[in-house]
Amino acid sequence: MAQRVCIIGAGVVGLATAYALVREGFDVTLVEARERGGLETSYANGGQLSYRYVAPLADSGVPAQALGWLLRNDAPLRLRPRLDPAPWRGLLGFLADCRGSLNRRNAAHLLRLALLSQRTLQDWREEDGLDGFDWRRNGKLVAFRQPASFARARQGLADPSAQFVLTAAECLALEPALSAAPFVGGIHTPDEEVADCHAFCVQLAERLQASGHCRQLHGRRVTKIVEGGAAVRGVEVGGDLIEADHVVLAAGYRSAELMLPGLRLPLYPLKGYSLTLPVGAQHRAPDTSITDYDRKIVYARIGERLRIAA
Known part of the structure; x- marks a missing residue:
């Protein structure tokens, strides 16, 4: 059975991570707060x-x-x-x-x-x-x-x-x-x-959709990472649990808001x-x-x- 990975954030980092994992045989769930991926830092950066x-x-x-x-x-x-x-x-x-x-x-x-x-x-x-x-x-x-x-x-x-x-x-x-x-x-x-970073994001999202191994959830916000014993169980989205064997934080500076107790990400936006x-x-x-x-x-x-x- 393929390992399940949940990635929080569908900017260029989240989408590229999902693409790399799907190529290696993982099943991926990608959760993005915006209506589609690549709309924030990845939208019109320096290129x-x-x-x-x-x-x-x-x-x-x-x-x-x-x-x-x-x-x-x-x-x-x-x-x-x-x-x-x-x-x-x-x-x-x-x-x-x-x-x-x-x-x-x-x-x-x-x-x-x-x-x-x-x-x-x-x-x-x-x-x-x-x-x-x-x-x-x-x-x-x-x-x-x-x-x-x-x-x-x-x-x-x-x-x-x-x-x-x-x-x-x-x-x-x-x-x-x-x-x-x-x-x-x-x-x-x-x-x-x-x-073009945004166009790259669009291409990755289309490839992931066609792969059959990546579920993309848009307009959904992760409220917390759920633990189970010494490991993560998944993430909570709107009161629902999305189960996963691994969780990847790719939400930019907002990743710090979701860190587990005892862990700190020293991130601040510019x-x-x-x-x-x-x-x-x-x-x-x-x-x-x-x-x-x-x-x-x-x-x-x-x-x-x-x-x-x-």
């Missing part, structure tokens, strides 16, 4: 598949930068003061992680995970014919406005054999759309990719913004994916659209 750019957000240079951001109206990161202690605990934990040694260790762990993700997606595309989400390999250029941040990036390349340091002139030659921007240099990774514009041959939109490092803005050409996110 860059940045496997080798794995520098944690808690970079060693961030604390000094953050002090300057407090005085800027156009700061890339802003914290609104409030009495809730959760964001302050999160901020203190974030600052504690802004250490060079810890940063390098975390980057190494993230690189291994990212390269596994790249191989997995390649396998699904080649073996299963998974398509229809505007995937392409267009490379990525991380461009720097400040010499100090550029210097740190040059010293901390995650994969020097696949990443290349470019001068400002070389950045412009690679991507002419950068002509009006005052960048001092960049890091180019030719093997990086781009895709709000992002994105803009999607149609582009054609007459527009000077970048073809290479661009990350404006110092302003924390990404640009990705997804099919015939330009996604700008921050």
Whole structure:
């Protein structure tokens, strides 16, 4: 008899987890609070598949930068003061992680995970014919406005054999759309990719539906994880028990609300913004994916659209 897995959350993480488990012979129940999957963080994110750019957000240079951001109206990161202690605990934990040694260790762990993700997606595309989400390999250029941040990036390349340091002139030659921007240099990774995350979610959901081994429950909210002895029995949804041998939490920051007693997930959400514009041959939109490092803005050409996110 196949093992039963209940996955809470049908964003890209929940759907990809369900797809991987169904491929391995598990029976999956996917529970999503929204009317369908992929409507929140997975809906219109930056679209860059940045496997080798794995520098944690808690970079060693961030604390000094953050002090300057407090005085800027156009700061890339802003914290609104409030009495809730959760964001302050999160901020203190974030600052504690802004250490060079810890940063390098975390980057190494993230690189291994990212390269596994790249191989997995390649396998699904080649073996299963998974398509229809505007995937392409267009490379990525991380461009720097400040010499100090550029210097740190040059010293901390995650994969020097696949990443290349470019001068400002070389950045412009690679991507002419950068002509009006005052960048001092960049890091180019030719093997990086781009895709439409929401379309990917739609494709996964359709494949799961056709598999006969995944029940997808939309518009249903899990209220708690049900224990039985030393193991989980399943999850409670609207007073009903959905039995499962294993439970996977993939509900983003809301996962912390469902943790069992004695377990803690130190998650706190960040709000992002994105803009999607149609582009054609007459527009000077970048073809290479661009990350404006110092302003924390990404640009990705997804099919015939330009996604700008921050």
